[in-house]
Amino acid sequence: MTMTQEMEPTSSTIFTEDELNAHQAFRHAFPFFRNNAELTYLDNAATTQKPQGMIDAIADYYANYNANVHRASHQVADKSTRAYEKAREDVRHFINAPSSKEIIWTKGTTESINLVAQSLAFSRYFRQGDEILVSALEHHANFVSWQQLCKKLKLKLVIAPVNAQGIDLNACLALINNKTKLVAISHVSNVLGSIQPINAIINKARLHKALTLVDGAQAIAHLPVDVQKLDCDFYAFSAHKVYGPTGLGVLYGKSEILNALTPYQYGGEMVSNVSTDDACFSELPHKFEAGTPNIADVIGLGATLNFIQAQDKTALALYEKKLYLALYQGLASIPGVKLQGSEKGTSAISFTVCDWHVQDIAELLSQMGFAVRVGTHCAQPLMQVLDTEKGTIRVSLCAYNTYAEIQALINALQSLEDFV
Amino acid sequence: MNSQYHDIINTFEQFASWEDRYRFLMKAGKNLADFPDKYRTEQNLVQGCESQVWLHIEISNDELKCFADADARIVKGLLFILLTPLNGLNAKQIATFDLNGYFEQLALIKHLSPSRGNGLLSIANTIQQTAHKLSE
Numbered sequence: 056m057t058m059t060q061e062m063e064p065t066s067s068t069i070f071t072e073d074e075l076n077a078h079q080a081f082r083h084a085f086p087f088f089r090n091n092a093e094l095t096y097l098d099n100a101a102t103t104q105k106p107q108g109m110i111d112a113i114a115d116y117y118a119n120y121n122a123n124v125h126r127a128s129h130q131v132a133d134k135s136t137r138a139y140e141k142a143r144e145d146v147r148h149f150i151n152a153p154s155s156k157e158i159i160w161t162k163g164t165t166e167s168i169n170l171v172a173q174s175l176a177f178s179r180y181f182r183q184g185d186e187i188l189v190s191a192l193e194h195h196a197n198f199v200s201w202q203q204l205c206k207k208l209k210l211k212l213v214i215a216p217v218n219a220q221g222i223d224l225n226a227c228l229a230l231i232n233n234k235t236k237l238v239a240i241s242h243v244s245n246v247l248g249s250i251q252p253i254n255a256i257i258n259k260a261r262l263h264k265a266l267t268l269v270d271g272a273q274a275i276a277h278l279p280v281d282v283q284k285l286d287c288d289f290y291a292f293s294a295h296k297v298y299g300p301t302g303l304g305v306l307y308g309k310s311e312i313l314n315a316l317t318p319y320q321y322g323g324e325m326v327s328n329v330s331t332d333d334a335c336f337s338e339l340p341h342k343f344e345a346g347t348p349n350i351a352d353v354i355g356l357g358a359t360l361n362f363i364q365a366q367d368k369t370a371l372a373l374y375e376k377k378l379y380l381a382l383y384q385g386l387a388s389i390p391g392v393k394l395q396g397s398e399k400g401t402s403a404i405s406f407t408v409c410d411w412h413v414q415d416i417a418e419l420l421s422q423m424g425f426a427v428r429v430g431t432h433c434a435q436p437l438m439q440v441l442d443t444e445k446g447t448i449r450v451s452l453c454a455y456n457t458y459a460e461i462q463a464l465i466n467a468l469q470s471l472e473d474f475v
Numbered sequence: 476m477n478s479q480y481h482d483i484i485n486t487f488e489q490f491a492s493w494e495d496r497y498r499f500l501m502k503a504g505k506n507l508a509d510f511p512d513k514y515r516t517e518q519n520l521v522q523g524c525e526s527q528v529w530l531h532i533e534i535s536n537d538e539l540k541c542f543a544d545a546d547a548r549i550v551k552g553l554l555f556i557l558l559t560p561l562n563g564l565n566a567k568q569i570a571t572f573d574l575n576g577y578f579e580q581l582a583l584i585k586h587l588s589p590s591r592g593n594g595l596l597s598i599a600n601t602i603q604q605t606a607h608k609l610s611e
Contacts, residue, residue, distance in 0.1 A: 414526040414547035415501070422493050430525055445526070445546070473494075474501050 066458040077370035082455040095460045098426045100403045100451035103298045112358030113351045142357025149360050151281040152307050156339040159306040160348050164272040165196040167291035167306035172200045173319035183209045185236040190215040190222045192244045195433040197270040219395050221249035228259050235265040242274035246432045248400030257287050277401040282307050299359040300352035320345040375454040385465040405447035413446050423467050480560040487581045504551025510544035521594040526550050528594050532605050537566045569606035574599050
């Protein structure tokens with residue numbers, strides 16, 4: 056045996072026993088992997104898999120206590136309302152919000168951002184000529200929403216420049232001034248996986264009395280999120296990207312701001328008093344939740360968050376960090392691979408391969424049983440900056456992925472030459 | 476049917492694995508007729524593709540001639556597979572050609588599924604619909 060073979064890292068040399076145990080217990084909770092033994096799922100930035108506890112909680116709700124919430128005094132409605140509001144408290148705890156009244160259910164990050172944009176517009180918060188600052192790496196949800204609002208209200212959309220590592224902080228800070236009324240930035244890039252310097256951006260925005268919104272879609276499953284420490288005005292994320300159900304999102308907002316805002320959707324549940332001439336809106340959070348909410352998925356998210364809280368979160372985070380590093384280094388070792396981002400990122404990595412169209416790589420990887428993403432990842436302005444207009448291959452992992460899966464992907468990429 | 480069509484059928488019959496089929500697809504696009512630059516227009520760009528795909532149909536009398544191109548190799552190979560049996564057929568024959576049966580025979584049928592991002596299905600439909608209108 057040669058030295059290099061002896062020194063070849065293995066799962067047991069990379070991870071501690073605690074980390075491996077935490078990973079194994081975590082993976083075991085996801086039936087998807089038992090049911091798809093042939094598949095290597097590395098598309099977690101698009102959506103994560105679901106723990107059995109979430110699936111059971113949703114089935115249990117429909118089978119045993121399905122009733123509309125907040126509407127009736129009967130016993131089943133009482134049970135469903137309590138479970139539904141308990142989940143709101145679970146989310147509050149998960150992101151350390153001061154009050155569960157500041158947790159608003161939406162159908163996803165996209166709706167959370169649109170809710171803020173439209174409610175600010177309805178509340179006449181902006182004046183012609185005001186500025187909204189976003190960055191060039193935003194997902195279209197946090198880009199087009201503001202771009203269109205700016206067009207409608209004659210505001211100026213200011214775009215902070217980015218490089219292959221993420222937002223250019225100094226350039227971004229220099230763009231914040233007294234005309235800036237809102238700064239909307241993502242916590243983690245969905246393409247690069249890079250963690251954005253949001254603390255510094257939020258601090259500067261506050262000095263100029265601008266509102267701050269953080270798109271947390273790609274952070275919520277991978278970083279501890281503490282909205283009080285961040286001190287942002289809004290934080291948005293989707294349940295399905297943190298092992299929860301699809302069709303459900305969260306908007307956290309500071310209560311003093313939410314209280315001052317006019318809702319943009321109207322209907323049942325959100326009014327306290329209605330006459331033929333006018334209506335009084337309910338208290339927070341209900342004034343932003345018109346209509347029957349997504350009760351089952353709210354309860355499902357509650358079960359998911361309880362499941363996550365019961366894990367060894369420290370060991371899982373370390374495991375995921377090491378797995379990401381192994382993926383980064385493995386990809387970097389392949390001739391012709393051009394990586395975007397850096398090894399300090401979280402979950403997602405984007406790359407292209409010299410002389411290869413990303414579509415061809417994706418097609419072959421799919422044949423080999425890998426689920427990865429190809430394309431522009433709803434971030435076309437960033438693709439222009441990176442000079443990858445044809446898109447990139449994006450691999451995104453979670454703590455349930457294994458080192459063997461990462462090695463298999465590296466081997467698969469190395470075997471691409473066999474097809475030329 | 477032209478000889479290239481029979482070559483494709485015979486070649487695929489000998490393929491034992493998906494790897495063989497894909498090696499063929501990766502190279503087959505080279506055999507596509509050159510795509511004239513004048514046809515490389517925004518209008519001829521096929522919508523809904525993850526790669527750039529162009530289609531142009533030249534019509535004279537009841538004959539149609541299809542030109543296609545793609546910047547990704549596998550899609551280009553698939554375009555060659557798609558267009559080959561249609562070469563030399565009249566409009567009515569193109570309209571009624573069993574493309575599903577053909578792709579099924581080559582074990583490439585999933586590329587004609589609506590969920591694929593390569594636009595092959597929409598190209599196949601455009602060609603057959605144009606041929607159908609022409610033969611009416």
